Amino acid sequence: MARERGGDIDESKRATLRRFAALGASSPLVGLASGSDSDSDAPDAILGYLTATPGAHFSKIRDDLQLGTGETQHHLRRMESEGTIERRKDGDYSRYFPAGRFSEFEQVALGYLRKETPRGMLAALLEDPDCSSTDLSAQLNVSRPTVSKHAAAMAEDGLIAREDGYELKRAETLLMLLVQYADSFDGRAVELAGSADELVTYEPGAAAEE
Secondary structure (H helix, E strand, O other): OHHHHHHHHHHHHHHHHHHHHHHHOOOOOHHHHHHHHOOOOHHHHHHHHHHHOOOEEHHHHHHHOOOOHHHHHHHHHHHHHOOOEEEEEEOOEEEEEEOOOOOHHHHHHHHHHOOHHHHHHHHHHHHOOOOOHHHHHHHHOOOHHHHHHHHHHHHHOOOEEOOOOOEEOOHHHHHHHHHHOHHHOOHHHHHHHHOHHHHOOOOOOHHHHO
16 A cells, blocks of 8 residues: 555656646756756756746745655756756745846845745735835734834845835836746735736836836
8 A cells, every 4th residue: 555655656746747847848948957867857847847936945846846855955956056047045045046037136036025924015015005014014914023024124135115115126027027927926916917917107218217
């Protein structure tokens, strides 16, 4: 019985790797991902997973792809050394991205969007730029000190300004990331993506000023 269960787990892992490897196969970096491990679907699966879920951290990659810890470490280290993926330190986490796809601002933003409370704050401010800390606290069901702590971190990293309330910096970039990867976030992100066209404003010359 245990052997059958193990077989089921192995088959589930193979199916998961094949599914994400199909995404990885469409990447221009696919040749690098396969590399010397061409007999394994894991490198292409990791690349495919990060294409759909940029900014995922180590444990998330390992668990979602049903890989072992050592196996995950091996592939991530090799892919990073060969320039297939990039790693960014985010506190206690290492977050991974397909190489050359995202600016520093976008990598930082995706790191925050992978965290539930900061993502909720950014989504709320995209929907209503006049949201106060009290509004955010009530909407997200967290304390005001929690809102202030995350706001301070995002201000330090250049995502928001706090001179007079909260103001998003490069709001359209944040919205684009939320919309493009909505399925890898949560239901609220998907809902926001559905109304994104109502949130975008065009200001001539704004892009040039940035």
